[in-house]
Amino acid sequence: MKIEAIKGMSDVLPPESENWQTVEQLAREVFRTYDFQEIRTPIVEPTELFVRSVGETTDVVQKEMYTFKDRKGLSLTLRPEGTASVVRAYIQASLSSKDPIAKLYYFGPMYRYEQPQKGRKREFYQIGVELLGAETPLADAEVLMLLEQLFLKVGVTDTNLEINSLGCKNCRPDYIKAIQKFLKGKLNKFCDDCQKRSQKNPLRILDCKKEGCRKLTEDIPLVSDFWCVECHQHFREVRGLLLAGHVKFKENPRIVRGLDYYCRTTFEVLSDRLGAQNAVAAGGRYDGLVKDLGGPDVPGVGFAIGMERLMMLVSTNPEPRTPNPKPLIYFALLGSEAQQKAMSVIQELRAKGQSVGCAYGGSLKSQMRRADKLNASHVVILGENEVVKGIAIVKEMETGNQKEVLLGRLVEELS
RNA sequence: GUGGCUAUAGUGUAAUGGUCAGCACAAGAGGUUGUGGUCCUCUUUGUACGGGUUCGAAUCCCGUUAGCCACCCCA
Numbered sequence: 001m002k003i004e005a006i007k008g009m010s011d012v013l014p015p016e017s018e019n020w021q022t023v024e025q026l027a028r029e030v031f032r033t034y035d036f037q038e039i040r041t042p043i044v045e046p047t048e049l050f051v052r053s054v055g056e057t058t059d060v061v062q063k064e065m066y067t068f069k070d071r072k073g074l075s076l077t078l079r080p081e082g083t084a085s086v087v088r089a090y091i092q093a094s095l096s097s098k099d100p101i102a103k104l105y106y107f108g109p110m111y112r113y114e115q116p117q118k119g120r121k122r123e124f125y126q127i128g129v130e131l132l133g134a135e136t137p138l139a140d141a142e143v144l145m146l147l148e149q150l151f152l153k154v155g156v157t158d159t160n161l162e163i164n165s166l167g168c169k170n171c172r173p174d175y176i177k178a179i180q181k182f183l184k185g186k187l188n189k190f191c192d193d194c195q196k197r198s199q200k201n202p203l204r205i206l207d208c209k210k211e212g213c214r215k216l217t218e219d220i221p222l223v224s225d226f227w228c229v230e231c232h233q234h235f236r237e238v239r240g241l242l243l244a245g246h247v248k249f250k251e252n253p254r255i256v257r258g259l260d261y262y263c264r265t266t267f268e269v270l271s272d273r274l275g276a277q278n279a280v281a282a283g284g285r286y287d288g289l290v291k292d293l294g295g296p297d298v299p300g301v302g303f304a305i306g307m308e309r310l311m312m313l314v315s316t317n318p319e320p321r322t323p324n325p326k327p328l329i330y331f332a333l334l335g336s337e338a339q340q341k342a343m344s345v346i347q348e349l350r351a352k353g354q355s356v357g358c359a360y361g362g363s364l365k366s367q368m369r370r371a372d373k374l375n376a377s378h379v380v381i382l383g384e385n386e387v388v389k390g391i392a393i394v395k396e397m398e399t400g401n402q403k404e405v406l407l408g409r410l411v412e413e414l415s
Numbered sequence: 416g417u418g419g420c421u422a423u424a425g426u427g428u429a430a431u432g433g434u435c436a437g438c439a440c441a442a443g444a445g446g447u448u449g450u451g452g453u454c455c456u457c458u459u460u461g462u463a464c465g466g467g468u469u470c471g472a473a474u475c476c477c478g479u480u481a482g483c484c485a486c487c488c489c490a
Contacts, residue, residue: 081489258488276484276486367451397452
């Protein structure tokens with residue numbers, strides 16, 4: 001009976017894990033240049049947090065959360081997204097009273113109980129950014145500029161940024177009413193899903209993929225016609241700033257987000273190399289959220305990048321085979337006496353930062369074969385003969401040259 | 416939650432219902448005293464799981480699980 005990872009969850013093995021590290025490192029570098037700082041929050045939170053932030057009627061809350069009771073009967077949930085936790089932490093630590101602006105980023109796993117498919121796992125990693133405390137369009141623009149920079153930095157250049165504004169508390173209700181009015185009388189012509197959407201979240205009808213529904217909504221009223229003066233102004237300024245910052249984007253009045261807390265600016269980064277789940281990053285503004293969760297009335301804007309999806313775009317770049325040897329020194333050891341003699345040398349080299357491997361047994365031939373497989377730059381051969389003479393043989397693998405070195409001089413020779 | 420496709424060593428793949436499930440790569444051990452890559456020899460590892468049909472099942476049927484793809488939805 002084999003034990004395997006559960007459905008929708010997978011291991012990131014070497015050498016792929018190295019690629020993850022590289023991307024994460026580049027991301028951290030970008031965050032630093034934008035003066036964002038890392039926040040780490042628990043993976044498990046009270047269920048209530050997500051119900052209240054993401055929204056009771058959303059699919060994420062209704063059917064996708066990993067929710068369970070702890071030993072005292074408290075309802076806990078594995079976080080399905082990052083923003084709620086960050087906002088919770090922001091409120092809990094009273095960050096707003098220490099600094100009116102908080103610029104935070106995170107990196108970690110999220111959990112959603114969904115049917116896995118291309119680019120979608122039940123456990124998936126996100127890189128996220130939250131900028132709290134700034135209502136100005138400049139904040140939206142800065143976050144989007146950061147996002148673009150990050151993609152450029154990791155070498156992904158064939159994605160498209162699409163933006164929209166969902167309006168705010170004041171003007172969105174009018175828009176929803178308009179949609180419902182538009183649907184009246186012809187709802188039965190829409191697909192089953194859209195009929196359900198008209199009740200639950202009428203905005204979603206806008207991004208139905210079915211051709212029939214698409215046709216029917218060709219002349220549906222657009223949000224832009226319902227923006228209040230402030231939303232209009234806000235969105236115009238965001239666009240202006242993006243243009244000034246040379247960020248390429250497309251306006252898409254049909255972008256609708258599935259999480260309730262979004263308002264005003266929303267955006268998605270799309271790729272046609274990802275299959276049906278074509279968004280590699282998405283986000284937007286969430287001005288009422290902090291207050292809704294019991295904090296001060298602080299605005300916010302942020303995004304999350306799907307790490308697995310990003311890696312799909314990154315790793316398809318052809319990587320050149322590098323035959324260059326690694327700076328790895330491999331110790332071929334024959335006999336227990338040789339092993340003993342090698343210990344202090346190995347320890348010293350590693351302490352100096354040198355990467356060192358050693359054979360755990362086998363013939364010299366197999367040890368050499370292994371050194372070659374590991375792509376070691378040098379092999380130190382230490383057998384019974386060498387121990388007697390108080391020396392070791394140092395072989396440079398690329399040239400095949402080798403020389404005898406006194407044991408006492410080994411560290412010096414190799415570092 | 417729904418639908419379609421799939422499941423044979425670590426990986427990629429063969430095998431009309433009928434010998435011991437074959438091949439390649441990978442991995443490991445050797446190739447006259449203790450020296451890597453090429454080459455040669457040998458070795459390890461497999462029909463996802465559970466039922467059924469049959470004289471006989473990798474092969475046909477049912478169920479389960481997992482993977483892939485899509486819907487819903489989302490990063």
